[in-house]
Amino acid sequence: MDEQRWTDPAWLATAYDWVDEQLGDLGLTRTGAVEQPHVARWSTVLRVPTDAGAVFFKANQELLRHEAAVVGLLAARVPDRVPPLLAVDAERGWMLMADAGETLRVVSAREESLERWYDALGAVARIQLAVEDDVDALLAMGVPDHRLAGVPAGYARLMDEIDAEPRFRTAQGYVEELCAELASYGIPDSIQHDDLHDAQVFVQDGADGGRQLVMDWGDACVSQPFCVLSVALEGVIAWGLDDVEDSVDTAPFRDAYLAPWAARLPGVDLAAAVMPAVRLGWAIRAVNGHLPGDVDQTVTRLRMFLDGRA
Structure with missing residues (x-):
């Protein structure tokens, strides 16, 4: 399993050597012990102290190796x-990154605000618009293809893989209806983060109060872009600061995301397109994020797809 590989002394020694080599090229020096704050089946992160502040190393499992090229x-x-x-190191999918700041989760709790x-969300929309013409390049990098x-077909394969219960199987027609409805709006395919929660957004300090950076693109896919709102709106923002379901009106946040798209698609009822996108987004999340042996997480996403709640 990858968790064991990430903590294997031989693997870590190789990673440390690579990091030190890159630091040397950058004119930086490691100044202390390396920490490993994140170890998961799919990736690991090392925090490396240097004479210019901490930097971060990330390695992904083979299926997510393309994240380095995507970023x-x-x-x-x-x-x-x-x-x-x-x-x-695109071949190994290794990345060395500057400190991006604190997570939005930490900052929102401290500020007691979702502002x-x-x-x-506006930044996510601008990113999607900026790479609208790069879909073929993203697919060539290995980004999963979940275009409408x-x-x-992807949903049907998942049903067989997890031996899904009948109500999920009979939703096949609903998936097809949502795809057809979304296609009718003519919204171009683009990158879709597919796991946009408040620990994937970082706040970078600045004189203007800081800006939000969108990180962790390992789960990204090429898809209908509005599907990114499933996790962000229903999975996070709707729960508010006190973790109470449906305690926050998500419409203003939806509109902040849609504002950059309005200039790209004048006259299109974008708010109406969000409704089927949020539902379908959970089905795509179930397919794209499924890991063998982790059926429970996949079923939770399928429940969000059909019921709007886990």
């Missing part, structure tokens, strides 16, 4: 929202 592209298109990498989500035409 490189996004940073080139929208450098103020996806910080450029300090170093990258920063407005800027974050292929979603029904």
Whole structure:
């Protein structure tokens, strides 16, 4: 299992050597012990202290190795929202990143406010618009393809893989209806983060009060872009600061996301398009995020798809 690989002394020694080599090229020096704050089946993160502040190393499992190339592209298109990498090994999918600040989860709790989500959601829309013409390049990097035409087949495969209960299987027609409805709006495919929660957004300090950076693109797919709102609106914002379901009106946050799209698609009823996108987004999240042996998490997402609650 990858968790064991990430903590294997031999693997860590190789990673440390690579980090030190990159730091040398950057004119930086490691100044203390490396910490490993994140170890998961799919990735690990190392915190490396240097004479210019902490930097962070990330490695992904094979299926997510493309994140390094994806972040490189996004940073080139929208450098103020996806910080450029300090170093990258695209072959191994290794990244070295500057400190992005605190997570939105931490900052929102301290400020007792969800206000920063407005800027974050607008940033996500601008990122998607900036790479609208890069869909083929993203797919060539290995980003999963969940464009509307292929979603029904992907959903059907998942049903067989998890031996799904009947009500999820009979929702096949609903998936097809949602895909057809969303396609009718003519919204172009783009990158879709697919796990946009408040620990994936970072707040970078600044004289203007800071800006929000969108990080952790390992789960991203090419899809109908509005599906990114499933997790953000229903999975996070609607629960508010006190974790109470449906305690927050998500419409203003939806509109903050849609504002950049309005200039791209004048005359389209974008708010109406969000409704089927949020439902379908959970089905895509179930397909895209399914890990063998973790059926419970997948079923939770399928319940969100059909019921709007886990």
